[in-house]
Amino acid sequence: MADELIFYTNPMSRGQIVRWMLEEVGAPYEPRILDYGTTMKEAAYLAVNPMGKVPAIVHNGKVVTECAAICAYLADAFPDKGLAPALTGRADYYRWLFFTAGPVEQAITAKMFGFEPDAEQQRMAGFGSLAAALDALESAVSGKSFIAGDHFSAADVYVGSQIDWGLQFGTIASRPAFEAYIAPLRERVAYKRAKDIDNALIAEMQAANPA
Template identity: 40%
Template sequence: MTGDAMAITLFHAPNTRSSTVLALLEELGAPFALRLLDLQAGEGRSPEFLAVNPLGKVPTLLDGDTPVTEQVAICLHLADRFPQAGLAPAPDDPLRGRYLRWLVFYAASFEPAVIDRATQRDPAPQRMSPYGTYDAVMDAVAGMLTPGPYVLGERYSAADVVWGSALAWTLRFGIVPALPIFQDYAGRITARPAFQRARARDAAAG
């Protein structure tokens, strides 16, 4: 493993949110070291890992000595870190605002909405809710994917890695409606070779 490969370490548990970051690293062709954690065995609570991420959550990334946590922050960081892959619009690109909007929307609105729905938990009053209503979030996601084929139209980006992974999971568990636009998009994104390589790594890790 080269020195460059050692610069980035992904703390990863198979078939969790960190699988999205693993797929992005595969898309980027980025060198990285993979540190598997057995969360069921309590490895997420080890002193070594808590020193990197006090919440004990994956995904967690080390870029050199710098920890980066939170799925969307990691994806933003990596896509900018490897600009040669072309998965992030540059700051002066007109698409940058749309790219940032929908990545942050995923974390700020979509995730809270689907977690409330999955756990059958009543949302907060609309004036206090981070997402308003579940139906409004689903309508917004459908609008985001129209006309497609990607979040940025004809341009594939790190936003598609996040959204393709998210919709594949939530469709699988019936947390989002099985709309054709969601199914077609999730299938198209997760059929990419990078996703297949990430899934093979997860399968091999058990």
Template identity: 40%
Template sequence: MKHYFNPMSRAITTDWMLKELDVQHERINIDFTASENNTAEFRRINPMGKLPVLIDGDAVVTEVSAICAYLADKFPEKQMAPAVGVVERAVYYRYLFFAGNTIEPAFSLAACGFEHPEPFSAGWGDLPRVLAAIEEMTPETGWALGEHFSAADVVFGGLLDFAVTFKWMEPSSKVAAYVERIRQRPAYQATHSAFATA
């Protein structure tokens, strides 16, 4: 497996996932200052010119949630995802896709000082609803799926950590406690040194 990476990109989350799994892979560093993500070679791999990218044989996977889901399923013995067909799998999917489909676009707009003119037509609604959903979905104790840490925490918790670090949101005490639990994980600490000082 090859993981295309830059420490100041969303690839930090997939790097963390790989560290949680403790699986062998080749890290390929992409230098943004040299615009390596805009070369024709890289654009053939990912036309978006963005990170992260995971290549596993003939499979090319982009997007944080997709990569984390792929890795969790590739290594089922690591128990980073509920089994297919169980109720918890539906909850797991909600956490994976809520992060990129709802939280990030809402926060990205808000960080630029924008509001969608017709929030009922936007997939993420509006910021108050997003914040209310985050509060409801954040676990009081343990992890997103209960007592067992999973890829849902890497994706959902990782994005909340990002949002708190870069002041996209003022966390409630429950969200702050969850983010702090995330930050205590050895694999998080091993992969987030540049991010933590941002």
């Protein structure tokens, strides 16, 4: 089917990032909700993503995994939506999109798992330390409405999602620059629509499987 777009996700996953991006794109897509430990690990889905993790998309028969890659891909696949800067203006776009997907997420994960690199390890670890990664991220958003240039982009979906989740779950300490950056992003129509969809799905799952 021309322009077929399939979205594999679970509402309690990083799939929420891609859901927001898809709602910003506004193109029709077919969501397929997978369960941890069952359908996410079955052969049919492992043929899509051998990691057995979500999210993933299949667009016109081509698979894309990893949230930052999916956001960047969708921005390019639907250029009329204006979700990527012109090629001459993509330095900050690529820099902060992949910095947040790399050092920031690595630093947060290390902290959650109880790993605090010492001074020597910080020299070898790409993220250095959580404090250093968050200081750099703070510098990127301070005094800005958008992470790359004067317009909202796919990088704001990804960076905004990481800050949004971090503030919500306490993995990123509140800082004025983070709060000021994320506040208007939370008011975007696509953000709210995506949250409503995933929150409704979460409620359905919880009702079907009460604790």
